[in-house]
Amino acid sequence: MRLVLVGPPGAGKGTQAQFIAEHLQVPKISTGDIFRANVSEGTALGVAAKAFMDRGDLVPDDVTVDMVRDRLVQDDALGGFLLDGFPRTVPQAQTLDDVLRDSADAALDVVLELVVDDDEVIRRLSGRRTCRTCNHIWHVDFDPPEVEGVCDRDRGELYQREDDKAETVANRLSVYAEQTSPLVSFYAERGLLVGIDATGPVDDITARALGALRPFAAARTGE
Numbered sequence: 001m002r003l004v005l006v007g008p009p010g011a012g013k014g015t016q017a018q019f020i021a022e023h024l025q026v027p028k029i030s031t032g033d034i035f036r037a038n039v040s041e042g043t044a045l046g047v048a049a050k051a052f053m054d055r056g057d058l059v060p061d062d063v064t065v066d067m068v069r070d071r072l073v074q075d076d077a078l079g080g081f082l083l084d085g086f087p088r089t090v091p092q093a094q095t096l097d098d099v100l101r102d103s104a105d106a107a108l109d110v111v112l113e114l115v116v117d118d119d120e121v122i123r124r125l126s127g128r129r130t131c132r133t134c135n136h137i138w139h140v141d142f143d144p145p146e147v148e149g150v151c152d153r154d155r156g157e158l159y160q161r162e163d164d165k166a167e168t169v170a171n172r173l174s175v176y177a178e179q180t181s182p183l184v185s186f187y188a189e190r191g192l193l194v195g196i197d198a199t200g201p202v203d204d205i206t207a208r209a210l211g212a213l214r215p216f217a218a219a220r221t222g223e
């Protein structure tokens with residue numbers, strides 16, 4: 001199954017992507033992972049991408065597209081995948097169509113949208129605190145450490161990532177509304193979109209997602 005996951009920052013896409021990909025037995029391909037690899041290796045692409053991400057802005061299309069194209073033509077992705085973080089814009093979606101057609105004579109099967117409102121996103125993200133030592137993420141309300149500002153695992157100092165500051169979150173949400181929401185219309189018009197409520201316990205959201213995807217998986221089996 002070729003699946004794209006969309007939703008605002010803070011919708012829990014990373015977590016759901018992992019569970020859904022495991023269940024469907026396809027590789028999870030996240031632009032976040034691809035970006036981080038480039039940033040930590042200090043590639044020119046990574047340095048450019050980081051400057052945009054730190055401001056809460058989107059990485060320019062040409063940078064992103066090159067990285068994703070390379071990943072999608074690797075062997076493990078030819079039979080199916082779950083894409084998280086791409087496409088984010090309509091032009092990227094059109095590019096994805098071209099890449100799939102050219103590399104695998106294939107098309108997307110379904111786009112799953114995680115729906116969460118802005119207030120909930122701000123509450124989730126601005127409460128996050130990351131450990132400088134092990135990078136574990138705590139949350140001041142949902143998963144607080146025993147001692148404020150200190151990691152339970154290794155006593156590392158906790159800090160608020162640039163991405164998680166309230167001002168940056170607000171910027172990311174307006175960027176999302178402006179540039180990514182048209183994607184939802186684009187895919188809805190093609191009959192590829194299915195939306196689920198992404199609030200509540202993680203397991204419930206996964207169950208909802210798998211239930212929503214079942215008809216699309218069945219359609220593929222029947223091919």
Ligand SMILES: [Zn+2]
Pocket residue numbers: 131132133134135136151152153154155156
């Ligand atoms: Zn730690």
